[in-house]
Structures are given as C-alpha cells and as structure tokens.
Amino acid sequence: MKDKDDIKILLDNFQKLENRPIQYDEDAIVSAYQKDNEGQSLPIKILSIFGGILASLAFLGFLMITGLYNSGVGLLVTGGLLIAGSILSIKVNDSIIIDTLRVSSYIIGFTLIGFGCEQLKLDENIISIIFIIIALSSLIITQNYILSFVSVIIINGSILALVLRNNAFNFIPIYISILALVMTYFFLKEANIITKSKVLSELYNPVKTGLIFSFLIALVFLGKKGIVTISLGYILYSSGILILAIVYLISILFNVLDVTQTREKINIYVFTILTLLPTALSPAISGAILVILLSFYVNYKTGFVLGIISFSYFIFQYYYDLNFTLLTKSILLFSSGLIFIALYLFSSKKLIVNEKV
Amino acid sequence: MQREDIQIISRYSDLTEQAVDEALKANVYNDKIAWQKFLRLFFISLGVCFTVSGIVFFFAYNWENLHKFVKFGLTEGLLIVTVIIVLLPKINANFRNIILTAASVLVGVLFAVFGQIYQTGANAYDFFLAWTIFVTLWVIVSNFAPLWLLYIILINTTFILYSQQVANGWSMVFVCATLFIINAIVLVSAIFWGKKKIPNWFLNTVALASVSYPTIGIVVGIFNIDQTSFPFLVLITALAYTFGIWYGLKTKNAFYLSVIPFSLIIIVSAFIIKISDGGMIFLLVSLFIVLSITLTIKNLLDIQKKWTNER
Secondary structure (H helix, E strand, O other), rough: OOOOHHHHHHHHHHHHHOOOOOOOOOHHHHHHHHHHHHOOOHHHHHHHHHHHHHHHHHHHHHHHOOOOOOOOOHHHHHHHHHHHHHHHHHHOOHHHHHHHHOOOOOOOHHHHHHHHHHHHHOHHHHHHHHHHHHOOOOOOOOOOOHHHHHHHHHHHHHHHHHHHHHHOOOOHHHHHHHHHHHHHHHHHHHHHHHOOOHHHHHHHHHHHHHHHHHHHHHHHHHOOOOOOOHHHHHHHHHHHHHHHHHHHHHHHHHHHHOOOOOOHHHHHHHHHHHHHHHOOOOOHHHHHHHHHHHHHHHHOOHHHHHHHHHHHHHHHHHHOOOOOOOOHHHHHHHHHHHHHHHHHHHHHHHHHHHHHO | OOOOHHHHHHEEEOOOOHHHHHHHHOOOOOOOHHHHHHHHHHHHHHHHHHHHHHHEEEEEEEOOOOHHHHHHHHHHHHHHHHHHHHOOOOHHHHHHHHHHHHHHHHEEEHHHHHHHHHOOOOOHHHHHHHHHHHHHHHHHHHHHHHHHHHHHHHHHHHHHHHOOOOEEEEEHHHHHHHHHHHHHHHHHHHHHHHOOOHHHHHHHHHHHHHHHHHHHHHHHHHHHHOOOOOHHHHHHHHHHHHHHHHHHHHHHHHHHHHHHHHHHHHHHHHHHHHOOOOOOOHHHHHHHHHHHHHHHHHHHHHHHHHHHOOO
C-alpha cells in the first residue's frame, strides 16, 4: 500500500508536468489507495462474478422446482428489493468482501423481475426496456466495479434481446458500429474521460471491460453464419466503420512508431485496407483486430487476451463458413500466410537497418 | 507510476486532461519498442498459422487423382524444408521455435495423409499417439511454451480417444482421475524442474486443466456412487489440493488460492444436492455458495494484505 511519502513523490511528478502547484485532497487519496488495494486483483473479481452467477443459477433451480413464482406482484416486489438492497448496501459498506452477495442479489433481482413481468403477461419488449432503465440507474447511483460491469452486460443483453425479439436483425451491424465507435472513444480519450468527473473516473474501468465483452458478444452474431439473417448492405456498412476505426487508430500509431514519411504512411494505409477488405463479409474479424490494437495501445491486458481469443475464433469460423472447396480455401490461406511471413521478414530487416543508423 | 496511481490522483486533484494524457503515455501505454516486438510476433504467428492451415486444407481436399507417392513426397518434402530452416544458424530463437512448432503440426498432417491413403480414419487414437510420440524430441529440445501446450493437448486427446475407442468400460471417474494425474505431473515438473522461466499463461492453463478434471470427476462420482475409482480420485485430489494451497501460500500466488477453493465449492454444492432432495435444497446451495465465496475472498484479502506488508 502507498503511504503519504509515496503519494508525495507521485504528486511531485505531476507538478513537473503541470508547471504549477496542484490542488489535491490528501486524505481522500490515502483512503482511496486503501480501498483500491483491496479490489485490484483479477482473481478476486473473477471469483465474485462466477460465484454470483453460480449462486443465481442455484436460486433459479430453487424457483423452478418449488414453483414459487406464481405471484407476479410478489416477484416484482422481491426482485426490486433485492436490486435496491445490493445498490444501497454500497453506501453502507463498500468493501469488496461482500461483492459476491451483492452480485448474486443483483442478478437474482433481475431474474425475479423478469419472472414477475412474465406472470403479469407483460410484453417482452417492455421487460427489456425495464432492465435497461434499472441497470442505467444503477450505473448513475453507484460506481462499484462489479455491479457496474454487470450492469453494462445487462444493458447490452437487453438491447440484443430487443433486436432478436422484434426480428430487427439488420440493427445488429448498426449496433456494433455504434459500440465500436464508443469503445474507440473510450480507449483513446482515457485522459479526457477520467478528468471530467469523479463519477466517470470511477466508472471508467468497469465500463471499459463491459464494453469489450458487449462488443465481442454482439460480434458473434456477425461472425458465425446462420444465427440470424442480415442484409449484405448492413454487413458491409459495419465492416466499413470498423475498418475506418482501425485506419484511424493506425494514424495515431504513426506518432508512437515514428513514421513520418507520407509515402510510407500511404503504403501502410493501402496495405491495411487491402488486407482487411477480403474480410468485409465477416466484420467480426476486423472487430477483434480493433479490440487487440486498442487494448495493446493502452496496455490493457485483459482486453488484449480477450481480443486474441476472439480473433482466433472468428478467423476459424470465417474459413469454416466459407463456401469454397477446400482447395480454394487452401490457396487463400497459404498465400495470405506467405504475405504475413514476407511482412515479418520485411519489418525485421527494416528494424536492423534502423538500428544501424 | 501505474494506471491506478494516475486514476486515483486525478480523481482527487485538479490535474488537467493534458497532464494526465502525458502521464499515461509516458508511464502506462506501450512504447515504440513494445509495438515493434508485438507487430513482428503478430505477423510471424499469423503467417505461419495461415501457411500451415493452407497446407492442412490442401491435404484435406480429397485428391483422387494424386498418386500416394506424390502425396507423401509433398508432405515429407515440406517437413524437410521446415526442419532445414530450423537448423539454419543465423535466425533468431523465437522464429526458430515458431517454425519448429509448424513442423510439429506438419508431422500430424503426414500421419493424417497416411490415414487418408490407408483408410485408418482421421480420429483414431493411434493417429494422435503416433503424432505425440514423433514430436516428443522437438518439444524437449525447443522448450517452447506454445509447442509444449500443443504437446499436452495431444497427450490429452490421445488418452481420451483411447478411453473411448479401445478401453471398454473405463468409468468417467477413472478417465478424469488419470487425466488429472497426467496434467498435475506436467504442472509440477514444469514448476520444479523447468530450467528457464516458464510463462505464467502456460502454468495457469495447465493448472486450470489440472483442477477441472478432478472437479468434473468427483461431481460425476457423487451422483454415480458405484464407481470403484472414486475413493482413489478423492484421495489424490485432497493431497494435490493441499499441496496446491501450500504452494500458493509459499509463492504468494493468488491464482491457486482462488481456483482450488472454487473447485471445492462446486464439489461441496454437488454433495449437498445429492444428499437431500426437494427444491428447498437449492436455496441452501445458493446461500452456501455466496457464503463460501465471500469467506474465500475475505481470506484472500487478508493474505494479500499480509504479503504487501511483508514486502
């Protein structure tokens, strides 16, 4: 844990950057460090989320077997109380120790409200909208890491449920494009978002992780053939947006990689677009590449690993679904493989030349 | 300075966006060297992956007109070329290992072509057994984590296929117990006898497999009592888990201290469901899970606090 001296050193570093004395609240920083020290470790976050999901499943089993879901109003009230309890408990005790209890009662609360609405014969669209409203309000009321993350996933799931329920499949590519733009903004404008307000700063990490999960889940609908039927135009449109986002990111990378010559830049742009164009029919591939590049840019390991795993899956699915003979597929793969090996050799050679200079 | 430092300090001070941006770029974000390393690794992995898949697809296409000698000749020719590249003196170690991994996949292609020509079937266990045996030397010599992972997957696949195709009447519990022993031995040898630094993702993947098999095996055993190897599996699991917890505490590794309790919680939940019936028991299980996970997290936090104070 950081003590006051460590914090002093950090602040001195910032002072140099700003060239002026910085106003800060030392007590708040010390107590924030104390709390942060508890919640940083990834195993604990994963434990509380998986524990919450398991407990909710067991509870669902209890409801199904005992058949205690006949009173619609009773379910709604209990569900509402559980959700309110999990949100308000943070104001009383925000320790990560009881996060599992919070997540469980939060998820079970949503399940009960879902069952309750079903009993009252409410339209499924209305249920989705109710879910979105509750999750959004929770994001505004509390910025607890795990609850915020689950809320983002619930919002995404409800939007997808709305789309599927109404057979508005063409909306999926549009939704993905919007998510991609929001995600890119979130990653590239980190400094802007976390300095805007305390609430946004606390929401930043969980929402970022939630966005990546939501984006990848939505991409599965485009990456796997035959789940839903989407018009070609919409698919190409979302591919276009994703490729543009990647090209924009590359233009930022030029600063990091010290690429200054215009000719070199144009070559890289052309190469990127030519490599991505054959995947235009499967936007999931460009989407996964976007996640990989963004996560590597800001050095976000969880996102990077998720990106690599989904990239491998989408590539596999792409060739699996491709309606060519194995021979054509073989030639396609073999030649693109050779291109990448050539690229590797080329970049290694260039690096050696640079180092010699 | 880490991301958490920048976030916390900016939250409770009047730092400007520009200063935060500069601090992030200078201390947290990846620099030029990291990008170059990543891009080159990305290109070569994609290149080798695509090329090898291209070769696999080429042979998967049923060449009726191609004489079997041509098929063998092509595969073996490719294999020889890749091995020659590996033996070239001037290439860097990473590149060499990636090519050797590709060569190991090509050995599989060779046996698949053999199976195709002599109709031995593509999923027969002996196909995977031969593949495993004939890449063993390369795996040991290269000591390359991805190749080791491929090797372990091959061993697991061979054993599972053998248990399904040849060994009649092996119970699920016995299969899980054996797979548990195999993976645990790999994990323990990697930890204690690994010569160079072994990447964490590799150890964690093998550890996850080592914990999944006994969890599945014991849960299956709880619901089908008449399996003779069940007491044995429980015994070795108890021993291995005790050892795992001890090792986690000793090396300050939170991964083992969360995976093992999680597995135990699943096992106990299954046991509670087994010993009683009726719907109410699920409510009890739900409460038990919340309570036990909470306790695990509380203990983990206490231990982590102790670790940071010791530093």
